[in-house]
Amino acid sequence: MSARANAAVSPPANGPANGAAPGLWWGIFAAPIAWSVDEVASLYFHEGACMVWGSPRMFGLPAFTVALALIGLLMGGIAASGAVTAFRARWALGADTGQGPTRLDQRQFMAHAGIILSVLFLFGIVLRLLTTFFIPPCTSL
Secondary structure, three states: OOHHHHHHHOOOOOOOOOOOOHHHHHHHHHHHHHHHHHHHHHHHHHHHHHHOOOOOEEOOEEHHHHHHHHHHHHHHHHHHHHHHHHHHHHHHHOOOOOOOOOHHHHHHHHHHHHHHHHHHHHHHHHHHHHHHHHOOOOOOO
């Protein structure tokens, strides 16, 4: 094969194969964004629930509780997908080469950061989801 044909087959030195994969970025940003959406929606629904006298009911629960649970489950799923994506990316990267700071080290760091961030923010979403069922929104402590 000629050098020109070989260049067409192999990715460029700074191309996507050597850069950070989108999965690594998903692992880092999915859970914090999901947690933020979960918190804003929770504040919105809790405030509205306290202003409604006769709250409609779904499945034997107040409608806002069902809405908060659905939002929490959806956002928890997004956060969990970030953790799984980061874990799979870390698994696919393999072991460190021991050649000093390389792009592989950067990608491994991003995968570790994605796993840690996703698990921590998923924990926050789960805690908020649990409070939906155990703490009434309109009571003062």
